Amino acid sequence: MDPHALSPAEVIAIIKRRLLSLMVPAGLVITAAAAVALLLPAVYRSSATILIEAQEIPADFVTATVTSYVEQRLQSINQRIMSTTRLLEIINRLNLYAELREEWTTEEIVEQMREDIEMTPISTEVTDRRTGRPSAATVAFTLAYEGREPGTVQQVTNLLASLFLEENIQERARQAEETTRFLEDESTRLKSELAQVEAQIAAFKEAHVQELPDLVPVNLQGLHTAEAGVARLQEQLQGLRERAGYLETQLASLPPPPEKQAQKSEDEKRLEELKIQLTHLRSQFSDQYPDVIKTRAEIAELEAQVAAAKAAEPEAPSPDNPAKVTLAAQLASTRVEIAATQRQMEEVEKSMAQYRGRIEASPRVEEQYNTLLSTRRSVQAKYDDLMRKLMEARVASGLEKEQKGERFTLIDPAQLPEKPTRPNRLAILLIGTVLGIGAGVALAALRELADHSVRTPEALAFATALPVLGSIPEMVTAAQEARRRRRMVLALLVGLAVVAGALAAIHFLVMDFDILWAKISHRLAL
Secondary structure, eight states, X not given: OOOOOOOHHHHHHHHHHTHHHHHHHHHHHHHHHHHHHHHSOOBEEEEEEEEEEOOSSOTTTOOOSOOSOHHHHHHHHHHHHTSHHHHHHHHHHHTTTGGGTTTSOHHHHHHHHHHHEEEEEEEEEEEOTTTOOEEEEEEEEXXXXXXXXXXXXXXHHHHHHHHHHHHHHHHHHHHHHHHHHHHHHHHHHXXXXXXXXXXXXXXXXXXXXXXXXXXXXXXXHHHHHHHHHHHHHHHHHHHHHHHHHHHHHHHHHSOOOHHHHHHOOHHXXXXXXXXXXXXXXXXXXXXXXXXXXXXXXXHHHHHHHHHHHHHHXXXXXXXXXXXXXXXXXXXXXXXXXXXXXXXXHHHHHHHHHHHHHHHHHHHHHHHHHHHHHHHXXXXXXXXXXXXXXXXXXXXXXXXXXXXXXXXXXXXXXXXOOSSOOBOXXXXXXXXXXXXXXXXXXXXXXHHHHHOOOOOSHXXXXXXXXXXXXXXXXOOOOHHHHHHHHHHHHHHHHHHHHHXXXXXXXXXXXXXXXXXXXXXXXXXXXX
16 A cells, blocks of 8 residues: 655644644754853964074075974974973963862863963974975964963963063073084084093103104114214224234334344243144134134133243343334234224114114004093094084074074064954854754654544545545634634744844854844845
8 A cells, every 4th residue: 555645734633642742852852952152161373373484594604503393393392382381381371261160170270271271383384495395394383272261371372472482492502502512522522532632642642752764764864874984884894804913913023132033942932833823824814713712721821831930030121122112002003993993883883783673673663652632632623523513502592583584573563352262152043943843753754654533524535545535624613713722823923032142142152133234134135
């Protein structure tokens, strides 16, 4: 069986019949919505805009010591200002949330203020100088605060904006001062370290003054000069020895006096022969030659024997021989020259040994000396680089003190809010009206579906599938007509009350009627 389609007359009859079911839920819901819109406290919002201005002096001339990104510094400043201590200072200073202090804890009030404060960065597309690619950069940010008193909201917002400006200046100045102080401490430490290295180099040079690598050419030249001197002295000594040998030969070849010649013993004759032989050998060989050593030993032994024999005999004066005296004097002079030359040669050989020792020690000394010089160069390079950075840091510190670097500028201070931002009372009323009408329709439909009464001939024919032969019209008594009129009057009064309440809510909670009429006239161009 096809469902029975309701005719417009039946729909109107259902509305009339279920008018109370429609009106009561709708009135309750609309009244509740109006109460909510009326009772919700008004919240005002005020905001300030702060521009982030770039450094005035080009970075090619002065490099700022604050190198962190502006987003990081904004978050850092925001965390400082949002600390419990700072917010409590603001709350106590402006007597905020006075109505909540008896019921809420301090932490809850501070947390509520954090929720009422909002910082929103404003970014734009810029071209990165290093990569040439577009990227997002924060150029400004807004600070907003929400509260129930318009004047307090404006005051708190301006106070927050001033705190951001002061904190940014203090943060940049603090970073610049800390950087400068750190570089000054490091430069002092490196200067002390450099002085220590200089003292070590001076002590090392004093201890190895003749062995330094710079003096190697001088030592080589001295060694060559000493070697040449030794060669020269050896030649001179050789000549003197040959001269002494010649004189000794001449002296030995002089004939002794006849009486002396006759008195010579065999030992004296042998001694004279050995002396002549020794003179001959020394003219050809050195003193270490075996025959020379052997001959000298025999001469020493015979001289001892002859001396002993002469000591036993009475000494007889010998007559003076001028030639012998001259030769003996020349021989003595030559021997003195030989001794002097040998001493000179010993001195020169000693100097030569010293030069060799200095030259041999030079590689070891050079290694240690170069290590000290390398350490000094490294420390000196660090010190020079640090001094350069210190000068730049001092200039950057002056830049921050003069506020010529990147800074925050308040371009849009907080204004006194003229109307609340929330709640949206009109929206609440409209939503409540829609929900109320829906609730009334739902309740009326539910009651109609639950009612199985047959009220029209068509409904009866549809329900029984039999034709209806006749119907009796509704008999309305005078009492029923009076009751119907009372219901209509009551419904009219309820409708007028709802309309009056809505108009009152619009007038007192949304805007005045004269303003509303002006806007409507402006829109309609009346």
